Amino acid sequence: VGLDAATFFGPHPAIGERLDCTVWIRRHGARQVRADLELSSEGRVWAQIKGWEDRRMESELWMWTAMQYPQLNLLAEPYPHLEGCCLTRQAFASSAARDFFARRYLDGTEIARYRALSQRRKSEWLAGRIAAKDAARRWLWGQGHGPIFPIEIAVHEDPGGRPTLRCSYADDLRVSIAHKGVTAVARVAQGHDVGIDLERIESRTSSFEESAFTAAERRLLPDVDRDEWQTRFWAAKEATAKRLGTGLGGDPRRFPISAVEGERVRVGECPVATRREGDMIIAWTEKE
Numbered sequence: 001v002g003l004d005a006a007t008f009f010g011p012h013p014a015i016g017e018r019l020d021c022t023v024w025i026r027r028h029g030a031r032q033v034r035a036d037l038e039l040s041s042e043g044r045v046w047a048q049i050k051g052w053e054d055r056r057m058e059s060e061l062w063m064w065t066a067m068q069y070p071q072l073n074l075l076a077e078p079y080p081h082l083e084g085c086c087l088t089r090q091a092f093a094s095s096a097a098r099d100f101f102a103r104r105y106l107d108g109t110e111i112a113r114y115r116a117l118s119q120r121r122k123s124e125w126l127a128g129r130i131a132a133k134d135a136a137r138r139w140l141w142g143q144g145h146g147p148i149f150p151i152e153i154a155v156h157e158d159p160g161g162r163p164t165l166r167c168s169y170a171d172d173l174r175v176s177i178a179h180k181g182v183t184a185v186a187r188v189a190q191g192h193d194v195g196i197d198l199e200r201i202e203s204r205t206s207s208f209e210e211s212a213f214t215a216a217e218r219r220l221l222p223d224v225d226r227d228e229w230q231t232r233f234w235a236a237k238e239a240t241a242k243r244l245g246t247g248l249g250g251d252p253r254r255f256p257i258s259a260v261e262g263e264r265v266r267v268g269e270c271p272v273a274t275r276r277e278g279d280m281i282i283a284w285t286e287k288e
């Protein structure tokens, strides 16, 4: 976050040249660290930095490789049940760590957007962007591409709020994002729209059931594990509405569940896979 002075004793080293670095920690507290540094090449001091100050943050195992080599490693985890899908389950313990990754994942437009959000929204929004960019990078690596920094994948949104994805490695990659708190999931696919949703299984009121589902849909709801199935139905509608790019628009009945086939439900004609993960349901649209 700042330094008092930097003194150089020679020309800049060539790109790729390795220097020795000695660090004297002068002071540290819970959130801040102050140090002096000396950089030398073959025993000769090249630069001295006095009064370097930085914020301290946690560096947990799950974030370490992405901190070191962000162009090679994911911060999100691949979701094994769906190609092109990644999820984040871990929360940053500090806003310093969250901001650190925001600066590594977001381009100029995205960072301006991020800075304007409330603290709570920042966390979920960033989690969704991390999941989306990592899903895209993993997909591209599967196509044979080499190192890709997260910042090379732009995730902006259209006027209706639908996320859009752009990068120089592939044309027409599309994305869908969902989050619940700090858990976020995103899915990419090439050349066709996708929808994904994530909902927590919880006990909902009968008035929710009546406003969300028609009588025909309620007849399709199994009696056992009703909370879970309400959530599957709801998530399936949300995923379909996202695939269309409209969102539910306050009218979930516009997306009627027409059939249940195992864990797959149909929303109109659209098949939607649903899967329980702990206390959550993930739903994603499949190709018709």
Ligand SMILES: CC(C)(COP(=O)(O)OP(=O)(O)OC[C@H]1O[C@@H](n2cnc3c(N)ncnc32)[C@H](O)[C@@H]1OP(=O)(O)O)[C@@H](O)C(=O)NCCC(=O)NCCS
Binding pocket: 124, 125, 128, 160, 161, 162, 163, 176, 177, 178, 179, 180, 197, 198, 211, 212, 238, 241, 242, 243, 244, 245, 246, 247, 248, 249, 250, 251, 252
């Ligand atoms: C906008 C909507 C997609 C939000 O869904 P949600 O389940 O509340 O939230 P999720 O976390 O699952 O999804 C949010 C993400 O959907 C994406 N999204 C937003 N609008 C979208 C659209 N029109 N099309 C596709 N995706 C969209 C965004 O990426 C958003 O995350 P971000 O803003 O952080 O980037 C939409 O379906 C909605 O308004 N839901 C509110 C519930 C409702 O309508 N209730 C009716 C009362 S009975």
